[in-house]
Amino acid sequence: MKVVVIGATGHVGSYLVPRLVRAGHEVTAVTRGTSEPYHQDPAWRQVTRVTLDRDQGDADGTFAPAIAALGADAVIDMVCFTVPSAQQLVDALRGTGAVLLHCGTIWVHGPATEVPITEDAVRTPFGEYGTQKAAIEELLVAETRRGGVRSVILHPGHITGPGWPMINPQGNLDLGVWAALAAGDEVVLPNLGLETLHHVHADDVAQGFERALARHAVAAGQSFHLVSERAVTLRGLAEGIAAWYGAVPSLRYVPLDALADEIGSALAETTRDHISRSHSCSIERARTVLGYAPRYTSLEAIEDGLAWLAADGQVPAPVA
Known part of the structure; x- marks a missing residue:
């Protein structure tokens, strides 16, 4: 064509x-x-x-x-x-x-x-x-x-993928969240960290x-x-990426309305945009009608993007 x-x-x-x-x-x-x-x-x-x-x-x-x-x-x-x-x-x-x-x-x-x-x-x-x-x-x-x-x-x-930042476990684009997870430093998550990203x-x-x-x-x-096969919770994403870095995550939870006091209003508003939707979407129609078969899980897609950001010096490199 x-x-x-x-x-x-x-x-x-x-x-x-x-x-x-x-x-x-x-x-x-x-x-x-x-x-x-x-x-x-x-x-x-x-x-x-x-x-x-x-x-x-x-x-x-x-x-x-x-x-x-x-x-x-x-x-x-x-x-x-x-x-x-x-x-x-x-x-x-x-x-x-x-x-x-x-x-x-x-x-x-x-x-x-x-x-x-x-x-x-x-x-x-x-x-x-x-x-x-x-x-x-x-x-x-x-x-x-x-x-x-x-x-x-x-x-x-x-x-998500190589070449640009992706939505992090806090529900925004702050690259510092990835660095904190890599170092085992504290990361603040909204509510109980159970909202989803897809x-x-x-x-x-x-x-x-x-x-x-x-x-x-x-x-x-x-x-x-x-989308990927399955959505991931904020907490699950934080734990998965920390493990990829060989670290143990230090997570603290605060009510969404208090998040701006912790990370600033602009980042908190982006977080609100994402977690107020908390999407977890079915791919059954795409699989059945189109033959769609995603190669990457949510974590794998993010890890691929993080590897590029690390090579570009924007986030820490993963463990060998």
Whole structure:
């Protein structure tokens, strides 16, 4: 197939584009600037690069027609965050025969009630990011059902892997938490540390998109969770990473409302964003329909990311 990937050099695209090339697809990588992928791969030499500014193009109505003009059999959209942006792309692709794969988020679900959360669970999203992604999914599913652009929606969890910080056991991005776990120093966790995070390695997300492309005929009009096999509790993550470092964790628990006094308001707010959802999502639909089979557990994905951060000097190196 001729495949256009929007946001091709991001976290997932850096893994996805080489996968698509190796699968025999003709790939056009669309990026806002000239940034290089997170990971170099010889497959990128076979990729056509196109530079388009989506924000400006959405504002003046030129971005979506430019994508449609590339004549793709499939468009993979990794960086659509608003309903108007999605609507423009759908309008431009309608009638072209192209299938659209959209990157959503598990934040389309609000606070968990029953777990594991299925794609069809009653949703109560909150916050602009989650509510916009939920509304985009509704738009795309409705478009598919009325015979327009066929769409598949993929919802990753907390994307993790080499090249960037990942959500830590405190529920935020503070690199000092990893260092404290490595040294056996005290780490403060909210409540009893039993809220959950659901990480996923970026390459497993890329795998999900590759499989959705291959099976788009049966997947169209549906959404799929792309996460690791199982979510992990804050406490379990802290203990697992401490063990990876060869340390014994020193954990102290405080009520969520007191966390800001311990770590500062900005970090505490990020923690609240994550643990107020406490997602633990099912991958049964993705496994059954797409053949999705994540390679990494939550801990393995995080360890892979930490190994890169350690090599970059941002966190301590693990024990040999």
